[in-house]
Amino acid sequence: MTLNALRRSATSGDAKWLVVFLHGYGSSGADLMTFADYWQSSMPNVAFVAPDGPTPAKDGGFQWVGKRPAGDPKLYDDAVDAAPQLHAFLDAELARLNLDASRLALVGFSQGTVMALHLGLRRAVAPAAVLGYSGGLVGADRLAAEMTSKPPVMLVHGEQDQLAPLYGMMMSVKAMTEAGVVCQGVPLPDLGHAVNADALIYGARFLLSAFAFREKHGA
Numbered sequence: 001m002t003l004n005a006l007r008r009s010a011t012s013g014d015a016k017w018l019v020v021f022l023h024g025y026g027s028s029g030a031d032l033m034t035f036a037d038y039w040q041s042s043m044p045n046v047a048f049v050a051p052d053g054p055t056p057a058k059d060g061g062f063q064w065v066g067k068r069p070a071g072d073p074k075l076y077d078d079a080v081d082a083a084p085q086l087h088a089f090l091d092a093e094l095a096r097l098n099l100d101a102s103r104l105a106l107v108g109f110s111q112g113t114v115m116a117l118h119l120g121l122r123r124a125v126a127p128a129a130v131l132g133y134s135g136g137l138v139g140a141d142r143l144a145a146e147m148t149s150k151p152p153v154m155l156v157h158g159e160q161d162q163l164a165p166l167y168g169m170m171m172s173v174k175a176m177t178e179a180g181v182v183c184q185g186v187p188l189p190d191l192g193h194a195v196n197a198d199a200l201i202y203g204a205r206f207l208l209s210a211f212a213f214r215e216k217h218g219a
Helices: 029-042 074-096 112-122 141-144 166-178 198-218
Strands: 005-008 016-020 047-049 104-109 130-131 152-156 181-190
Touching: 005 029, 016 074, 016 130, 029 047, 029 104, 029 198, 047 074, 074 112, 104 112, 104 198, 112 130, 112 152, 130 181, 130 198, 141 166, 152 166, 152 198, 166 181, 181 198
Parallel strands: 016 047, 016 104, 104 130, 130 152, 152 181
Antiparallel strands: 005 047
């Protein structure tokens, strides 16, 4: 079964990079595709894709993993279950655009961040970047044994996030850094479980710098 997805072509007509958005619980690809409204003018060579999660959420929308509290070990099992279909989707989208796997960036929100980190650190070829909002790593104790790639990672997180507390982001950064991943955490004051203009600016700068580095130095 393939995933339903929204797609937005590179405005230059020549896609050199692919950004894939992974939404949060009870949401859809359309919600995160709104990020492209802010980013596209500074990223003319980037194509954007936003799939819906594979499973309908009981509250409406879709999900990648179950609705579980942050830190629940079952989140790791859910991510493992969801990963093969999402890996296949990413490979198909890259092939559709005739792009090398190193020209992929994953952008997640909440449980979409869980999936972006889970997949990004286990791709055969490291993505150019993994950007996560309001979410973190699952299965940190298994990372060293399972990690196959080390993309640069940025996590942006509201200090007032009650659903996924900031502590989880800090622990995720610590675990990835100890595993040799170049990782940065950006706490934003007065922000809850959400993305605001500052978060989008930090994210855009990170993606553009990651693309520029990869362009200059290769995979």
